């Protein structure tokens with residue numbers, strides 16, 4: 001079954017929809033300029049609504065963009081995370097250092113627009129536990145991710161991906177099944193496509209996305 005991650009949750013109705021729909025991972029956004037940003041305290045309060053890990057809770061993935069060690073440590077002092085999502089320009093060396101420093105698996109995000117962007121898969125494979133293949137942010141976009149932009153999925157064809165991975169970028173309840181069929185993605189990630197306004201999750205769209213992803 002296709003794994004599904006709901007990214008950028010900010011409130012309990014959205015979290016409940018993700019839990020009820022059987023999300024495998026939830027994303028908590030710790031990039032301050034984002035409309036989906038959570039302070040460490042807000043993330044801890046939201047996380048308190050989750051069931052225990054042994055009761056099948058989804059993995060809690062913390063999204064960071066070129067964050068300092070201190071910023072990540074401050075988050076981890078407030079809320080338990082199961083994985084770090086690195087959505088910035090973190091080098092392979094920085095990725096390895098964070099993985100070691102915080103003893104957490106790391107999902108490195110690669111922005112994809114051209115075939116050459118996929119060459120980074122080999123560079124990061126020794127230091128990343130998983131990849132998230134997202135659309136490269138359009139020129140002038142205010143954020144490096146969460147832009148509701150798809151990339152040309154055919155770029156992935158015939159390209160082995162050396163770690164578990166999620167497909168992201170402009171996915172919606174309406175296109176996720178086709179995205180999985182076209183790419184063979186073992187998992188999918190969504191933010192904008194399950195919102196009713198920028199940064200505001202919509203429970204019905206979360207449920208519809210998870211149904212559509214599950215059906216694949």
Ligand SMILES: O=C(O)c1ccccc1NCC(=O)[C@H](O)[C@H](O)COP(=O)(O)O
Pocket residue numbers: 007008029031034035036063065087132134143144145146147148149168169170171189190191192193
């Ligand atoms: O969502 C944000 O505001 C954000 C800010 C900075 C870096 C990444 C961000 N989001 C990442 C995601 O939500 C997803 O992992 C991915 O980019 C897909 O987003 P979308 O196209 O909105 O589904």
